[in-house]
Amino acid sequence: MNHPRFFGYGSLVNFDTHSYPEPKAAKLQGWRRIWRHTNIRDFAFLSVEPHEGTVLLGATALVPNADFEALDEREFAYARRPVAHQVTPEHDEVVVYEVEEGYFAEPSTAHPVLLSYLDVVxxxxxxxxGDDGVKHFFDTTMGWESLPVLDDRDAPLYPRACLLTDKETALVDAYLKERGQPQG
Known part of the structure; x- marks a missing residue:
């Protein structure tokens, strides 16, 4: 029996942020990553949306005991979408979490990206x-335009913040600079 898995494309790709069993690299076809602004949070966060022709690198992991309750709680405001036929390697049941449309808010500079969250991703x-994965993340994430980044590294607001190596910090900073992302 195959146990259900989820496809992670943001913080769930960082295995230090969870203890879900058997995490492994995977690809999701037909979806793209996007920064979402919502009416329930002061900060933008990642979601996905269907998009033909796009392939996302990410990770899958088992949903323990096929019980989605804890994962649904972590992914509050997200809806589970079945994507088994779009994920490689293949599994009988795979879901991806997408921000529910009812929570969408208009894009606004009032909803910055937390640098501590971006660092984790x-x-x-x-x-x-590796380095190619970081480039892929930045290249396949939509919604960067005029989206400020709040530098909260010294006092992280993201609850699962992680300490980065000097190289990882330099990669984040270089990609933000390349995109002209305002930090403050």
Whole structure:
């Protein structure tokens, strides 16, 4: 019997942020990553949306005992979408979490990206896929335009913040600079 898995494309790619069993690299076809602004949080966070032709690198892991309750709690405001036929390596049941439309808010500079959150995501991509994985993350994430980044590294607001190596910090900073992302 195959146990259900989830596809992670943000903080769930960083295995230091969870203890879900058997995490491994994977690809998701037909979806793209996007920064979402919502009416329930003061900060932008990552989601996905269907997008033909896009392939996302990410990770899958087992949902313990096929019980989605704890994962659903972690991914509050997200809806589970079945994507088994779009994920490689293949599994009988795989889901991805997408921010529910009812929570969408208009993009605004009032909803910055937390640098501590971005650091966690980039660290996960770097550890799993190397420098190319970090480039892939930045290249396949939509919604960067005029999106400020709040530098909270010294006092992280993200609850699962991780300490980065000097190289990981330099990668994040270089990609933000390349995109002209304002930090403050």
């Amino acid at each position: 980039v660290q996960g991509y770097h550890r799993l896929f």
